[in-house]
């Protein structure tokens with residue numbers, strides 16, 4: 077796709093001065109911008125199915141205001157509002173008239189593709205101007221032509237995978253994008269990680285492939301783009317490098333910008349938490365060590381050997397054998413100590429109450445950090461001894477990537493030892509089991525993960541995003557918990573901003589929920605902590621599935637409960653013609669495809685299916701929520717966050733557990749009605765929603781719809797008649 081930049085423009089509504097930078101911006105006229113999607117406007121002329129949505133126009137006008145007045149906007153927009161036009165049109169108008177980039181950040185690939193392939197081309201037609209827009213992915217998604225070419229000379233690293241490498245090379249010759257997602261097959265992580273683009277291994281202008289480099293091409297495009305679409309993860313990578321010294325004036329991971337639109341903003345806290353977390357396992361570490369140095373039957377191999385030949389510090393390479401042995405021994409000791417600690421548990425947090433028990437573990441971690449640090453220093457010494465002229469050798473660039481990762485691990489391990497000075501982070505260990513096909517003879521099936529996670533991302537978000545940006549628009553279908561946005565604003569750091577900069581709004585779905593949605597809760601269900609609860613749901617699910625003739629998504633909070641209920645349902649529904657699937661049977665996307673295509677099918681699912689599933693039509697006529705989705709109390713990050721609330725005198729249940737569960741619950745409910753003519757039932761088998769006081773917070777954000785709270789035998793009949801009459 078090719079785009080052109082065009083900069084004559086749009087009618088304006090006045091000027092606005094950015095007080096910090098003394099830049100005078102041209103305002104976008106709210107009413108004229110709203111006119112594009114109003115009756116008689118450009119959208120009505122190009123879309124046959126056009127129907128004016130006042131709520132969409134209102135949202136758009138408010139977003140224009142956020143641009144014109146340098147605001148932080150928090151806008152909840154229900155399903156069907158058509159929020160992408162409401163933010164894309166103001167973003168495009170602002171970008172064109174002020175020659176300023178706008179970043180649109182989303183949580184999912186699906187939405188990015190929809191914006192890039194469908195919505196932005198439509199917006200170009202609506203505003204009648206050429207708009208330059210690019211979809212940028214993290215650089216690791218692109219092939220590096222230099223590494224690909226060098227890979228041929230280090231084929232020993234591709235044991236048994238050279239065929240896959242050849243296929244990638246053939247594809248790269250003809251690819252327009254160089255993006256992994258355009259490959260017709262899914263490359264193994266091992267092969268892709270050796271040929272993808274990495275900042276540490278990038279030779280920049282010195283690279284012989286610079287002119288044809290896919291990363292450079294997309295960066296060049298982005299540098300002159302009006303709109304850049306990214307995911308939250310890439311945006312945080314950019315923010316991190318700006319906070320670490322790159323500043324906001326020049327290009328970092330992204331070109332410089334001052335305006336951001338976050339769509340799917342309910343996921344910001346999780347995305348930031350995951351981005352700013354660090355973890356280490358024996359697999360990750362062994363892989364790096366083996367790439368650098370390996371000795372088998374007196375023969376040595378790996379990048380370090382190649383580096384040593386080029387280095388004036390060659391003789392130092394003799395230390396590698398002892399150092400790598402020390403690392404392996406220390407790593408084994410860390411795993412033994414961690415497993416002793418965990419014993420029958422799967423996770424454990426390092427904090428005041430457990431610190432004493434962590435003693436031997438921390439001694440082992442300290443040993444590992446010193447051994448690893450010495451090995452990393454050795455690599456660096458050998459690399460420093462290489463002449464400038466020899467630095468274009470492939471082994472030099474590959475080692476740069478590995479060296480940075482090794483130093484990152486050294487920092488993580490040191491941080492574990494300094495945990496009590498780092499109150500802003502959560503340190504925790506976790507035990508996991510390898511899938512049976514990955515367990516080699518004699519190797520341990522269980523492995524340990526050491527993780528450092530930020531306790532709170534609000535200050536980081538405030539410092540990195542909300543303060544330095546002129547406009548930030550945050551939108552999603554689920555930002556409210558109960559009556560207001562305070563929970564979400566507190567968690568993401570918006571509440572730390574000047575109150576005058578914040579504008580909030582609610583833009584309800586135009587769908588007729590009162591006609592199309594039935595909300596049903598069985599009044600005779602045992603409460604979830606009752607031993608009979610699992611038995612009850614296993615009795616109820618097959619009959620609910622039967623009542624809706626399949627077409628059901630069942631959302632669980634526990635995989636154990638899912639597995640057991642699935643087996644019972646399959647057994648009891650033996651004569652049922654629809655397919656009954658469960659998460660884990662296949663790729664999530666393949667399961668969803670099958671669920672969409674086979675109208676009567678049923679899907680039993682957990683976590684990732686609570687959000688992002690978009691199946692309009694009859695294939696999804698019933699969503700069953702087995703339990704209110706409270707986070708399990710053994711999640712160490714959640715517990716640490718709860719404790720922090722209790723310490724300052726708050727109630728972690730009402731301030732964290734309930735609001736977090738409400739957002740997830742609302743996401744789950746949002747799977748049902750995706751179009752105005754969709755119809756169906758939401759069944760919540762957890763009657764705490766009516767029996768407990770906090771249930772009101774869950775109910776407060778339900779759209780107006782028919783509700784029944786009756787014995788389950790009544791519900792089967794009512795659901796069937798609601799869906800099919």
Ligand code: SF4
Pocket residue numbers: 219220221222223273274277278279280281283284285286289290291292
């Ligand atoms: S410029 Fe950098 S990313 Fe591009 S091909 Fe060269 S080394 Fe790879």
